[in-house]
Amino acid sequence: MEQLTLAKQLVSRLLTLKKKITTAESCTGGGISAAITDVAGSSSVFEYGFVTYSNKAKQDLLGVQDCTLQNYGAVSSQTVEEMAKGALTAAGADLAISISGIAGPGGGSETKPVGTVWFAIANLNNQNNQISVTTDHQCFSGDRIEVRRKSVKHALELALSKLD
Numbered sequence: 001m002e003q004l005t006l007a008k009q010l011v012s013r014l015l016t017l018k019k020k021i022t023t024a025e026s027c028t029g030g031g032i033s034a035a036i037t038d039v040a041g042s043s044s045v046f047e048y049g050f051v052t053y054s055n056k057a058k059q060d061l062l063g064v065q066d067c068t069l070q071n072y073g074a075v076s077s078q079t080v081e082e083m084a085k086g087a088l089t090a091a092g093a094d095l096a097i098s099i100s101g102i103a104g105p106g107g108g109s110e111t112k113p114v115g116t117v118w119f120a121i122a123n124l125n126n127q128n129n130q131i132s133v134t135t136d137h138q139c140f141s142g143d144r145i146e147v148r149r150k151s152v153k154h155a156l157e158l159a160l161s162k163l164d
Helices: 003-017 031-037 055-062 066-072 077-091 144-163
Strands: 021-025 095-101 116-125 130-139
Touching (some): 003 031, 003 144, 021 031, 021 077, 031 144, 055 066, 055 077, 066 077, 095 144, 116 144
Parallel strands (some): 021 095
C-alpha cells in the first residue's frame, strides 16, 4: 500500500480510538512523522516526534542506556525497545513507533548488513498503565532512499496492525 494511504488509515484509526501516537526515528530522519502529518487532521493524534540520529540524542531525549548501545549497538531490538518506551513516556502518547537501521550505502557489517532495520511499537494499556513493546526486524534491499522508503512504509503497517 502507498505511504499516504497507510498514514490516512492510521490517523483515521487513531481518531476513532481517541489515541495519540509519537515517533522515535533514527535512519528515517523524520520520515514516519512526515507521513503521518501529511494527513489532514493528524494534529488530533500526533503532537510531536523525536529524530534521534546520534547515540547521544537517543540517550538524551529518549533515555536509551549507554550500556544498551555499547552491548547491542544502535541498530538492535534492545535499542529500539528503549527508544519506543522513552518516546511513549516523554510524549504522553498511547502508541509509539521507533526505528533504527542502516540505510547505506556504508555502515553495514557482516552481522548487520546495509538494509538492516529494527522497529519497535510500544503501547500503553490505559487500564493498568503498563507499557508493552513488540519488535520487528527487516533487511531491505535497494539504495539509501529505497531502504528509508520501505522502512517508513513498514513502520506504518506495524502501527496499523497493533491497533487492529
